[in-house]
Amino acid sequence: MTPGLLGGIALAGALVLSLLGLALAVLAHTLRDGRYLEAARRTSLLSLVAAATSFGALEWAILTDDFSVAYVANHSASVNPLWVKLVTPWAALEGSILLWALLQTLYTWLVSLRVGRSLDFWRAPSALATLFLVQVFFFAVMVFVAHPFDRVPNPPAEGLGTNPLLQNHWMMAVHPVLMYLGFVGLSVPFAYAVAAMLARRYQSWIHETRWWTLVAWGFLTAAIFTGKWWSYEILGWGGYWAWDPVENASLIPWLLATAFLHTAQVQERKGLFKGWNFAFITLAFAATVFGTFLTRSGVIQSVHAFASGPVGAWFLAFLLGVLALGLGLLARVFGDIREAGEVRWKSREGALLAGALFFGTFAFVVVVGTLWPLVVELLSGAKVSVGAPFFNQVSAPLGVFMxxxxxxxxxxxxxxxxxxxxxxxxxxxxxxxxxxxxxxxxxxxxxxxxxxxxxxxxxxxxxxxxxxxxxxxxxxxxxxxxxxxxxxxxxxxxxxxxxxxxxxxxxxxxxxxxxxTYRYTEQKTLQIGEVWQTRGLEVRLLGLTAREEANRFAALAPIQVRATSRDGWGADGRYETRLNFYPQMSSPLATPVVRYTLYNDYYFVLMQFDQERGQWATLKIIVTPMVLxxxxxxxxxxxxxxxxxxxxxxxxxxxxxxxxxxx
Amino acid sequence: MKPKYLLGLLVVGAALAYLIFGGLGQNLVYFITPSEYFQQAERYQNRPVRLGGLVKAGSLDYNPKTLELRFVVTDGVKEIPVRSSGATPPALFGENRGVVVEGRFQDGVFVSQNLLVKHSESYQAPKEGWTPEQVRKLIEEAE
Structure with missing residues (x-):
């Protein structure tokens, strides 16, 4: 058996099991029969096993350099270090969806353990059905349009290699997994909300849902901060957030989940804001799908790119389905949950609602800013982007209010x-x-x-x-x-x-x-041995060397830094700035070195070097306060x-x- | 709803709309190719623009003393000289490679403040005789 074959079979098995689980859960819901529920519960464990087998097969293919699998041939290479190979499953689209689906089966299984405890028999079938439905979607996407185990008829001797941006920093092993744990985690609150609305039991779901949401929210927060840190350490521009659509895609669900966490407190204690809670949690889960749609369909580069890949259409359909299900049910039960009393703003519940509305507004603003280029392109044909200044300008007053x-x-x-x-x-x-x-x-x-x-x-x-x-x-x-x-x-x-x-x-x-506010940037070309005096720092270029590494080639420019005044406090030391050249990339990657101190961060980037005689190097220094x-x-x-x-x-x-x- | 709340809602809504749509209008950055620039040159003066194209072969010139990087961006039909001082590692530029630079036009020269790093996993150089539309597609895909 080859890894490709095993993975493909396990993937098809996971799709069948998810469909089976969905059917069983729907039967349990309509017939009110506990036996179907029990069967659905067990199916969730089987689908987890199938998904894990498939994921394991992909790891197996990557670790054994099986280039007959297209994913491995396109996104891995035999010279990659072990840790890069281990994280390659989520280095590109098909593998990321597989990881997503695997985590989805994990969450479904965890929820199935709650059946009969906190998840009563009125809500359990529909909650499981919702989660199985999400599973069906992801496995179907893989089986039909983004198969991770597609075969290469004539396997190459060597793969094309992993995206260098991912190889360049170990954080890429952690950040995507945290992100998916957060994204996928929001499916559980959504399933609980759907179940509560179907069963017309509007109070009992909230306590445990708040707990699940907090778990997902914690992962999402960790993912956003590790993503910021990765971009700070790797991208070489000295910033950590650029309001890029990919970043916005992670922020929108975070904001909506935050809104839910605030209004959920009120429902837990006072039984108020049921409608808001259903709405926020539906939108938060929909936002995770929306983010994936934005970043995976290519729609943000151009509306016309949308047609080029089928994945975008699938995700758009799924997004609309999620919104229709959540908001449709909410519309149906809205009469039941309308609140009699009025909320005073000058009270805890009033402040919590105001806070939640703030987060919702912020999410709305980010959505508008992210989608605006599409609107303009559709209306006028002009290609535009919304610059970071827009987001900064809007988020500053909202931030002060918050x-x-x-x-x-x-x-x-x-x-x-x-x-x-x-x-x-x-x-x-x-x-x-x-x-x-x-x-x-x-x-x-x-x-x-x-x-x-x-x-x-x-x-x-x-x-x-x-x-x-x-x-x-x-x-x-x-x-x-x-x-x-x-x-x-x-x-x-x-x-x-x-x-x-x-x-x-x-x-x-x-x-x-x-x-x-206080970022200081300066750059200069130095001859070897030359000393550069800049604000509070004395920088000496020690040399210029080249180094051959397994998966890349590096140009190194070691520097000696000495603080000359308070502005350079803590910067003393010897640093090795470098440019990494990866064979699969046409241009090198600047890899900054950062000296963290309690006040200033000193950020050194090698910009260019004398490729003919090795006599000079252009260096950039970015000093930013309080990033730590x-x-x-x-x-x-x-x-x-x-x-x-x-x-x-x-x-x-x-x-x-x-x-x-x-x- | 009480008129007091309605009024408050209106004020908040108006403030928000002002914040969003006022901000959007000012911060829209057009993304154009050299050909598109010459079709409506006056429209793109004195405002931030993203210029996409390819670095013309033989046009790349870096002066390590002044840190000034000059090159010509082309889409196969029209060309625009670009001057960049600073923000981006010149090492990341290469001839015949897709770039997107952000900056403003000044006296026929595009002064770039920022290069949007386009790292494509599967980059291919454009072939002879490509139409601007094909070049644009290439650049977009490289994003």
Whole structure:
């Protein structure tokens, strides 16, 4: 048996099993027969096994350099290092869809384990049916239009190699998997929502769905931050976010899932916003499909590219199907879930709704900006792109509004604001003002000073909330404040986790404001041995050498850097800037070296070198403040999410003993 | 709905529309080939443009002293001289290779601030006698 054959059979098997699972789940739903449900449950495990076999076969083909498989011939090479071979399955379209489908079967199986526990028999069949339907789509795409095991009639002796951008950094082993775990993870909340609407049980789904969404959201957040980091380390322009359609495709579902996480809290506690929750989660899942459609169909380069590949049409049809299913059901049940009362804006639920609406608006703006080139091309035939300035211009005011709301929202009590909120708000606004004044006093720009103020404002809010809870508890139980803090942190995971996440967001905003405002770029051609004095730095070009590596050829320009003033703090050291030449690429890849410090990042890029005599090299230096804190912020957000999700074991018995203002 | 809310909604909606559509109008970057430029040259003056084409063979000239990179972008029919100082590693340019440069026109020369790196896995050089449409397709696919 060859890997290609095994993979193909397993793939067809996975499609058949997904169809079978779908049929069984539909029967279980219509006949209300538990036996069909049990059979569907078992089918999910079989489809997971089939998908894993298929994926394993692809790995097998890549590891054994089986170039009779077209995917391996086109996207791998025998000289690739082992780790590159291991990650090659998601280096191109067909393999990515296979990974996606594999993770989908994994999530379906995990959901099948919940049947009979949190997933009652009214909702389980339709939830499983929805997930099987998604599986059918992905396996059908592979079997019919993007087969990962297509054969090459005359296998070449060597493959074409993996996309060098992926080979150039190990992050590519991690980032796509996190992204798919997040994207695919959003299918579960969608399935729960569909099941809830079909069963007309509008409350019981929300608790566990919030949990699933948080899992997917955590992966998505990690994926977005690792993607930023990859682009920073690899692309050589010193930035981390370019509002590229591929980046937007990951941001849109993240924003919508964030909106859902906020309104879901209200439904969990107060039973409100059912309609919003169904809408947000449908849109979030649809956005993952939309993103894949955008990036995989080529439609963003040109509307005319859409017709060239069949994958785009499949994804568009699937996207419309998801939207029709989710929103159609919502329209049907809308009469049932209409809310009687009115929501006060100056309350916790009001702030949560406002926050969710903000995220929804932001998502809408990103969608409009991403799709606008298509609209213009359809209307006038002109090819345009929407520049990053548009997105920056729109997201700045939205970001300020969000940061303001993020501070005050969690301090507001449910139902109606009380007097003491004003005292807290006054303290926070003072912090905002003081932060801004300090920034302006240091001669920083207005925007950056505002960012400092907003960070102080949010920090104050979290400190106030934690301090009030601790004070009440330590007074009521007569225990020391440190003990009270530990107790509260252990018993109010959601609360404390969200504090960590919110602080991470505020820190990210601060880092973005600094790094976008104060970037310093300079370049110069140096002869070997020449010393270059630039802002706070002394750079000496030590030499110029070439190196042959297994899968590439590198030109190296080692430099010695010394700090000469405070502006160059922490930059001392010897660095090796390089250009990597890959045989499958017509031009080299600039590979920057980055020196991270607590304040400035020093980013050195080899731009060009004397290819004839090896006498000179052109170097670029980019000094950006506070970029490191963006990665810290990302880590904080993910940590906060893990903190909320971490299984808590036995609940503390006195959880409800002390009514606390902070909860 | 109370008139108070309706008014608030209108204000928020108007602000949003202003933010979006005002911003879109100003930040639209046209993507053109040299031939398209000469059809409507005045339309593309003094605004950011993305110019796509191929680096003409023999036109690439990098001055390591001034860091200035000059080359000619062609689509097989028309040509435009490009001057680039800085942002992109000149090593990434190659003759007969598809490029997309972002910048502005100044006195008949395209001054580029930025090269949009187009790394294609399956790049092929254009053949003799290709039409601009074919060249454009090549460039788009290289994106």
């Amino acid at each position: 940061l303001l709301l993020m501070g005050i929202g969690p301090l507001l009590p449910w139902r109606q604001a009380r007097e003491e909120v004003l005292k807290n708000l006054a303290a926070m606004l003072t912090a905002l003002g003081v932060g801004m004044l300090i920034g302006l006093g240091l001669g920083l720009s207005l925007g950056v000073s505002l960012a400092i103020g907003l960070f102080a404002y949010n920090l104050t809010a979290v400190v106030l909330m934690v301090a009030q809870g601790v004070k009440e508890r330590s007074r009521a139980l007569g225990i020391p404040p440190s003990q009270a803090l530990l107790d509260l942190a252990a018993s109010h995971r959601r609360r404390f986790g969200s504090h960590i996440v919110h602080l991470g967001v505020a820190l990210a905003a601060l880092s973005i404001a600094f790094s976008q 804190w963006l990665w810290v912020a990302g880590a904080l957000i993910v940590l906060g999410t893990v903190y909320i999700l971490w299984p808590s074991g036995a609940r503390l018995p006195n959880r409800q003993a002390v009514p606390s203002a902070s909860d």
